[in-house]
Amino acid sequence: xxxxxxxxxxxxxxxxxxxxxxxxxxxxxxxxxxxxxxxxxxxxxxxxxxxxxxxxxxxxxxxxxxxxxxxxxxxxxxxxxxxxxxxxxxxxxxxxxxxxxxxxxxxxxxxxxxxxxxxxxxxxxxxxxxxxxxxxxxxxxxxxxxxxxxxxxxxxxxxxxxxxxxxxxxxxxxxxxxxxxxxxxxxxxxxxxxxxxxxxxxxxxxxxxxxxxxxxxxxxxxxxxxxxxxxxxxxxxxxxxxxxxxxxxxxxxxxxxxxxxxxxxxxxxxxxxxxxxxxxxxxxxxxxxxxxxxxxxxxxxxxxxxxxxxxxxxxxxxxxxxxxxxxxxxxxxxxxxxxxxxxxxxxxxxxxxxxxxxxxxxxxxxxxxxxxxxxxxxxxxxxxxxxxxxxxxxxxxxxxxxxxxxxxxxxxxxxxxxxxxxxxxxxxxxxxxxxxxxxxxxxxxxxxxxxxxxxxxxxxxxxxxxxxxxxxxxxxxxxxxxxxxxxxxxxxxxxxxxxxxxxxxxxxxxxxxxxxxxxxxxxxxxxxxxxxxxxxxxxxxxxxxxxxxxxxxxxxxxxxxxxxxxxxxxxxxxxxxxxxxxxxxxxxxxxxxxxxxxxxxxxxxxxxxxxxxxxxxxxxxxx
Numbered sequence: 001x002x003x004x005x006x007x008x009x010x011x012x013x014x015x016x017x018x019x020x021x022x023x024x025x026x027x028x029x030x031x032x033x034x035x036x037x038x039x040x041x042x043x044x045x046x047x048x049x050x051x052x053x054x055x056x057x058x059x060x061x062x063x064x065x066x067x068x069x070x071x072x073x074x075x076x077x078x079x080x081x082x083x084x085x086x087x088x089x090x091x092x093x094x095x096x097x098x099x100x101x102x103x104x105x106x107x108x109x110x111x112x113x114x115x116x117x118x119x120x121x122x123x124x125x126x127x128x129x130x131x132x133x134x135x136x137x138x139x140x141x142x143x144x145x146x147x148x149x150x151x152x153x154x155x156x157x158x159x160x161x162x163x164x165x166x167x168x169x170x171x172x173x174x175x176x177x178x179x180x181x182x183x184x185x186x187x188x189x190x191x192x193x194x195x196x197x198x199x200x201x202x203x204x205x206x207x208x209x210x211x212x213x214x215x216x217x218x219x220x221x222x223x224x225x226x227x228x229x230x231x232x233x234x235x236x237x238x239x240x241x242x243x244x245x246x247x248x249x250x251x252x253x254x255x256x257x258x259x260x261x262x263x264x265x266x267x268x269x270x271x272x273x274x275x276x277x278x279x280x281x282x283x284x285x286x287x288x289x290x291x292x293x294x295x296x297x298x299x300x301x302x303x304x305x306x307x308x309x310x311x312x313x314x315x316x317x318x319x320x321x322x323x324x325x326x327x328x329x330x331x332x333x334x335x336x337x338x339x340x341x342x343x344x345x346x347x348x349x350x351x352x353x354x355x356x357x358x359x360x361x362x363x364x365x366x367x368x369x370x371x372x373x374x375x376x377x378x379x380x381x382x383x384x385x386x387x388x389x390x391x392x393x394x395x396x397x398x399x400x401x402x403x404x405x406x407x408x409x410x411x412x413x414x415x416x417x418x419x420x421x422x423x424x425x426x427x428x429x430x431x432x433x434x435x436x437x438x439x440x441x442x443x444x445x446x447x448x449x450x451x452x453x454x455x456x457x458x459x460x461x462x463x464x465x466x467x468x469x470x471x472x473x474x475x476x477x478x479x480x481x482x483x484x485x486x487x488x489x490x491x492x493x494x495x496x497x498x499x500x501x502x503x504x505x506x507x508x509x510x511x512x513x514x515x516x517x518x519x520x521x522x523x524x525x526x527x528x529x530x531x532x533x534x535x536x537x538x539x540x541x542x543x544x545x546x547x548x549x550x551x552x553x554x555x556x557x558x559x560x561x562x563x564x565x566x567x568x569x570x571x572x573x574x575x576x577x578x579x580x581x582x583x584x585x586x587x588x589x590x591x592x593x594x595x596x597x598x599x600x601x602x603x604x605x606x607x608x609x610x611x612x613x614x615x616x617x618x619x620x621x622x623x
Contacts, residue, residue: 002103003031003033003067004031004103004104004105005030005031005032005085005104005105005106006028006029006031006085006096006104006113007102007103007104008098008102008104008426009102009422009426012029013028013029013030013031014026014028014029015027015028017425017426018116018425018426018427018428018430018433019115019116019117019118019376019426019427019428019429020076020115020116020117020118021118021120021122021429022076022078022117022118022119022120023075023076023077023120024075024076024117025073025074025075025076026073026074026075026076026115027071027072027073028043028057028071028073028074028083029057029060029070029071030057030069030070030085030087030096030104031063031067031068031069032067032070032087033066033067033068034066034067034068035066036087036089036094036106037089037090037091038070038088038089039087039088039089040056040087040088041056041057041086041087042054042055042056042057042085042086042087043055043057043072043074043083043085044083044084044085044086044095045074045081045082045083045115046081046082046083047079047080047081047082048079048080048383048384054086055072055074056072057070057071057072057085058070058072059071076115077117078117078118078119078389078390079117080114080115080116080117080376080377080384080389081114081115081116081117082112082113082114082115083112083115084096084097084098084110084112084113085104094106095107095108095110097109097111097112098110098111098112098113099111100419101415101418101419102422102423102426114376114377114426114427116376116388116389116426116427116428116429117389118388118389118390118429119389119390119391121390122390122391122429122431123363123431124366124394124395124429124431124432124434124435125337125363125364125365125366125394125435126364127202127248127336127337127365127366128201128202128366128395128435128495129434129435129545129546130495130538130539130541130542130544130545131201131202131495131539132198132199132200132201132202132490132495132496132497132498132535132538132539133201133202133203133204133250133437133495133496133497133498134195134198134202134203134497134498134500135203135204135205135206135439135442135443135497135498135499135500136188136203136204136205136206136500137183137206137443137500137515138183138184138185138188138205138208138216138229139180139181139182139183139214139228139229139515140165140181140183140500140515140516140517140518141183141187141188141191141500141518142183142184142187142188142190142191142518142520143161143181143182143183143184143187144184144186144187144189144190145182146184146186146230148182148184148227148228149227150227151227151228152212152227152270154173154178154212155173155178155180155212155228156173156174156178156179156180157180157182158174158179158180158181158182161181161182161517162516162517162519162521162522163517164466164513164516165179165513165515165516166178166179166512167462167463167465167466167512167513176462176512177213177214177215177512178213178214179214180214180228181517182228183229183517184228184229184230184234185208185225185229185230185234185235185237186230186234186237186238188205188238189234189237189238189241189242192241192242192245192247193245195245195247196245196246196247197532198498198503198531198532198535199532199535199536199538199539200247200498200535201246201247201248201539202247202248202249202250202336202495203242203247203248203249203250204250204252204339204368204437204497205249205250205251205252206252206443207219207251207252207254207341208225208226208229208235208251208252209221209223209224209225209226210224210225210226210227211226211259211262212259212261212270213259214515215443215515217254217306217341218257218258218259218260218261218262218305218306219254219258219259219262220258220259220261220262220263220270220271221262221263222319222320222326223326223329232333235249235330235333235334235335236333236334239333239335239336240334243334248335248336248337249334249335249336250335250336250337250338250339250366250368251335251337251338251339252338252339252341253338253339253340253341254341255309255311255320255340255341255346255350255354256308256309256311256341256342256345256346257299257300257306257307257308257309258287258306258307258309259305259306259307260277260304260305260306260307261305263275264276264287265277265284265288265307266278267294276288276290276294276307277294278294280293283315286310286313286315286316287309287310287313287315287316288307288309288310289308289310300342300345311347311349311350312347312349312350317349317350317353320350320353320354320357321350321353321354321356321357322357325357327357327358328357328361331358331362331365332361335365336364336365336366337358337365337366337367337368338354338358338365338366338367338368339368339369339370339397339437340354340367340368340369340370340393341370342370343369343370343371343387343393343396344369344370344371344372344378344380344385345380347381348381348385348386348392351392351393352391352392354367355367355391355392355393356391366394366435367392367393367394367395368393368394368395368396368397368435368437369387369392369393369396369397370396370397371387371396371397371399372397372399373399373400374400374423374424374427375387375388375396375428376388376427376428377427388428388429388432393432394431394432394435395432395435395437396432396436396437397436397437397442397497398424398436398437398438398439398494400423400424401420401421401424401436401438401489401492401494402438402439402440402441404416404420404421405417405440405485405488405489406440406448406451406452406485408488408559408576409452409481409485409488409574409576410452410481410576411576413554413555413556413557414554414555414556414557414558414559415554415555415556417488417554417559418551418554418559418561421493421549421551421561422551424436424493425493425549430546433493433494434493434494434495434545434546435494435495436493436494436495437494437495437497438489438492438494438495438496438497439489439496439497439498439499440485440486440489440499440502441499441502441514442497442499443499443511443514444511444514445510445514446508446509446510446513446514447499447501447502447506447507447508447509447513447514448482448485448499448502449470449475449478449479449482449502449505449506449507450468450470450478450507450508450509452478452481452482452485453470453474453475453477453478453481454468454470454474454478454507454509455468457509457510462510462512462513465509465510465513466513468509469507470507475505475507479505479524479527480610481576481610482502482527483527483530483612484574484575484576484610484611484612486530486531486534487534487572487574487596487612487614488559488572488574490534490535490538491538491544491563491570491572491614492549493549493563496535496538498531500518501516501518501519503527503528503531504518504519504522504523504524504527504528505519505523505524505527506518506519533596537595537614541570541616542567542568543563543565543568543569543570544563544570545565546565547563547564547565547568547570548563548564548565549561549562549563550562550563550564552571552583553573553583555581557575557576557577557581558573558574558575558576558577558581558583558607559573559574560572560573560574560583560605564619565619566619566620567618567619567620568616568617568618568619569588569616569617569618569619570595570614570615570616571585571589571592571613571614571615571617572612572613572614573597573605573607573612573613573614574607574611574612575607575608575610575611575612576610577609577610578609578610579609580606580607580608580609580611581607582604582605582606582607583604583605583607584603584604585600585603585604585605586603587603588617589603589605589615589617590603591617592615592616592617593615593616593617594613594614594615595614595615595616596612596613596614597611597612597613597614597615598613599615
């Protein structure tokens with residue numbers, strides 16, 4: 001044990017690790033040297049809406065001849081709390097605050113610790129447990145070549161599958177966001193066996209509703225499948241066929257804005273409806289906020305083609321979440337959940353209604369929010385958000401893990417990666433933690449292979465990016481780093497989310513180059529085999545469903561941890577050094593099963609340069 005005054009990650013100091021449910025009693029203890037001469041010791045705590053309270057801490061015995069414990073018990077109620085400690089002494093009032101890696105130090109210059117308290121009845125569905133999510137950008141996954149009907153005439157349909165997506169923003173028909181390669185729902189259905197071979201249990205589809213761009217984040221009709229993707233029957237068939245393989249379908253819900261070229265706004269008179277842009281008498285007029293109708297209106301991040309909606313408008317929220325609304329309609333088609341685009345730009349009132357609507361229809365359906373920061377303490381809409389306290393989101397996209405993994409394998413130190421993991425483990429409810437969407441690349445980021453080994457873009461635009469390709473040396477190095485990143489992604493708490501084509505070795509900088517066509521005729525077979533082995537091991541191992549995370553070792557370039565439940569314990573060690581490194585293990589691992597890497601010898605594990613080791617053992621052997 002370190003002689004620290006407080007360590008929130010050690011149950012000697014805090015009786016419950018991490019977030020707590022409402023009504024739980026938690027013991028907090030501080031350890032002080034006798035030379036500190038404390039006369040009074042306090043826990044200093046507040047929520048977001050009140051001043052600090054000082055809770056007296058009572059003597060709680062000695063640790064040895066020099067150190068003494070002080071304790072208080074707190075019964076917590078739902079909310080977010082910030083706390084530290086202080087004590088009075090002959091030297092004045094001293095504070096114990098949080099420094100790097102969560103350790104307490106006697107200093108006023110540190111930060112507070114966070115305590116997340118969630119609703120007692122907070123539940124998250126089991127459907128994602130120990131699964132693997134596969135994210136598909138529908139236009140670029142697979143073209144079934146089935147006939148397409150009622151296509152808008154102004155789309156540019158390409159016949160050169162695999163070519164570089166158009167990046168130029170011109171007035172010509174073939175321009176950025178208006179070039180379509182024809183991937184469709186039937187195409188996804190034809191590749192379900194391939195996805196099953198990767199261990200995939202859930203498919204997350206980028207938007208599939210009618211919209212007039214290939215990314216479809218500018219919704220034109222929430223109740224209609226885009227005709228280039230197919231129709232409602234195709235979606236129902238995909239859900240049915242996927243279910244026979246143990247795979248569920250999650251849709252992308254874009255509810256903070258629509259397209260200006262939509263049924264609801266109708267700026268270009270494509271539709272026969274009376275849109276908000278057409279008339280102040282439109283039934284959709286109050287969905288939007290006009291500064292000077294019709295040309296000046298609030299739009300998403302200043303993009304004129306994406307007018308923002310007022311989610312608190314009763315007509316809009318009822319249309320989305322009411323009986324027979326958008327949520328009901330697509331759940332009736334067989335989908336199993338939603339990923340909410342820019343969830344931090346949706347007000348609490350809308351999220352509350354959305355959650356209630358989904359759960360009343362299917363309590364096991366999942367709701368995953370797009371939040372790029374620590375979602376437990378996110379501040380937006382002028383207030384602290386309560387996404388993870390119960391009644392709003394089941395889980396979120398795990399951007400903190402993604403960036404920490406990338407930073408580590410590219411040369412960062414393992415202390416920072418371990419600290420990021422433990423901080424999220426502390427701040428998130430366990431039910432949410434086990435369902436975190438652990439990605440290392442999405443449609444909004446450069447391809448992971450390029451991110452790991454490509455030349456940094458450094459603000460250079462799309463004209464430069466479109467001509468870049470990894471050299472053979474860059475690619476070989478990137479493939480080594482990608483395997484390290486994938487092992488971390490697949491074994492840390494949460495659910496790995498694989499962006500289509502990463503398993504085949506796709507490259508590309510940002511939008512639109514990260515949204516290329518899946519290379520069905522040019523897959524990296526070795527990388528693909530690795531992902532299949534990794535995915536199938538994860539799916540077969542119970543420790544990843546709800547197992548504890550236990551840090552073992554973090555050095556500059558090597559990290560080691562275990563995941564364990566009552567039946568299985570898995571040890572993971574990842575080394576991003578150019579040379580082999582070593583981890584000391586106890587004798588429990590002498591007769592383990594080697595999944596990847598080397599077996600330990602004489603209680604020492606050698607992890608190869610740019611390598612990893614994964615070991616498995618029966619937890620019950622110790623019982």
